[in-house]
């Protein structure tokens with residue numbers, strides 16, 4: 809069995825157990841492990857087959873919310889959209905203007921440290937209330953530990969999207 813390339817219609821080769829740099833997520837530090845990737849033999853286009861994508865995205869957002877470096881615009885956008893909030897809803901919750909949200913997300917305005925912490929807490933609390941599920945991680949410890957520095961890469965094993973790991977190259 810084979811699949812045709814979405815781009816050129818060519819025949820694809822299926823590679824299993826790959827690590828895929830998941831840039832389509834809008835984040836440039838996320839890698840999906842143990843994933844099936846279809847590679848076009850003709851144009852070399854690579855397309856990942858992401859199982860349980862809802863779970864994978866939720867876990868990515870959690871890993872972003874608990875990461876130890878200040879949030880960048882693309883990350884705050886990911887947190888917001890993962891919650892299903894429109895800019896308007898997010899602005900209302902955070903007690904700021906919609907234009908501030910837009911400027912943060914496009915990286916044209918710096919995100920203050922307090923807004924950073926508030927967004928993480930609002931994200932975590934929303935998920936916890938929706939799912940009636942408390943995260944095992946100590947959210948407060950993670951937020952207390954945020955500091956400037958190298959942003960960690962986030963790795964998620966798609967065959968078991970219940971845990972994530974961070975990795976910083978030495």
Ligand SMILES: [Zn+2]
Pocket residue numbers: 813814815816817818848849850851852853
């Ligand atoms: Zn192709």
